[in-house]
Amino acid sequence: MDIVETATAAGNFTTLLAAVEAAGLVETLKGEGPFTVFAPTDEAFAALPEGTVEGLLADPEALAAILTYHVIPGEVMSSDLSEGMTAATVNGAEVTFTLEGGPKINGANIIQPDVDASNGVIHVIDAVILPPEG
Numbered sequence: 001m002d003i004v005e006t007a008t009a010a011g012n013f014t015t016l017l018a019a020v021e022a023a024g025l026v027e028t029l030k031g032e033g034p035f036t037v038f039a040p041t042d043e044a045f046a047a048l049p050e051g052t053v054e055g056l057l058a059d060p061e062a063l064a065a066i067l068t069y070h071v072i073p074g075e076v077m078s079s080d081l082s083e084g085m086t087a088a089t090v091n092g093a094e095v096t097f098t099l100e101g102g103p104k105i106n107g108a109n110i111i112q113p114d115v116d117a118s119n120g121v122i123h124v125i126d127a128v129i130l131p132p133e134g
Contacts, residue, residue: 024060068089075121108127
């Protein structure tokens with residue numbers, strides 16, 4: 001199962017999948033890859049300020065910028081992460097990993113690492129990470 005099918009089967013990524021669809025990224029994430037996706041749960045999206053998700057769903061360009069900030073080209077397993085490591089996202093901006101107190105990406109906890117998919121890997125995170133402004 002590819003990344004989209006794996007996330008669908010998991011059942012707790014309905015908001016993420018709706019966002020991927022609204023941003024026109026389904027085909028990309030079903031593509032060859034490999035991709036490393038940091039997937040916020042439905043609870044992570046629900047924790048955003050009220051109206052944020054609706055606003056993003058209405059703005060596919062802004063939505064795509066945020067979603068591509070959750071994707072790193074290539075396959076990065078949790079065992080590849082090191083303290084202070086940075087990686088360029090598909091968005092173009094960098095993310096930073098920390099390991100103290102458990103693995104994190106830009107401060108979001110990686111709550112379920114290394115979910116294997118046919119075209120990459122998914123790491124489940126507990127917050128939506130936002131690219132730097134500008």
